[in-house]
Amino acid sequence: MKLVKPIELFQRLKASPGLLLGLDVGTKYVGFAVSDADNKVALPKSVLVRTKSNINFMAEDFQLLVSKYSLVGFVVGFPFSVLGQSSVEAMQVRLFIEDLRRTGKLEGISYTYWSESYSSLCVEAFLQSIKLPPPTYKTIVDKFAAVGILQEYLDHMDREFKLRDAPKSDEWAKEQFVDLDEA
Template structure:
């Protein structure tokens, strides 16, 4: 896997370059679970997908799961939630995110994909606030649902930002060319 700047990954997804256009997978990395969300075909809307269990011994299986998702959804890359502090620096929780990405890279199974990091601050807290009125009683169901929808929030924030920047750049070109 290759780390790209946020804008580069988005351009790759919508333009395709030498390859076809594709979709993006959002990841909310936790200590026990990885929440997943997938973009629609136009890379405008994030949709909840699933949750993968995370252990130190199942990295190869996770890479296989990701490979299956790549094929099923025509994925070109991952948007990985990354905890930054208010100064834009990595938080202590960022280590587990970097470790997971590093381990996935070491498998060699995802070499043809790219990824970028995207600020995930407060996504889980926002989702918890939204789910609270549902009064879910099963703690595992609550946790996995939180992780899945946190991935949606991460990916949707990324898509919204990238689409807004793209429109702004296109508008600037149009105004400059007239």
């Protein structure tokens, strides 16, 4: 596994057909989502139970997903700190990725970190009125948090590429704005 910048992962995606896997790494579960064929929409997939002793099995599960979905890379939710300080959660994510990398089973797969700011909180707010048993509730939160992480990444990168490809002339700018005096 190789860490790359977010834009570099998206460029690889554009250069070769394939999909992305979004990961929400928690202390007990890893939720994941996969992009659609056009890499525009994140779709919920599943949740894996996370323990220190099952990392090889998880790596094998990820290998199957890489093959099944022709994955180009992973977008890993990361709790970036505003102050630049490392948190316990950030360390957990780094350790998980390092453990996966050490298995050697995901060679050739690139990954990038993407902000997971409030991804779980947003899902929890949405599910607040639904009464679910705790394990079901937690797995749904983790799965849909992965959707939020991947979707935000896809939307951001899509906007970046549209801005890069947009014509740079004054005519283009004039077409984009309506003169309120003329309206």
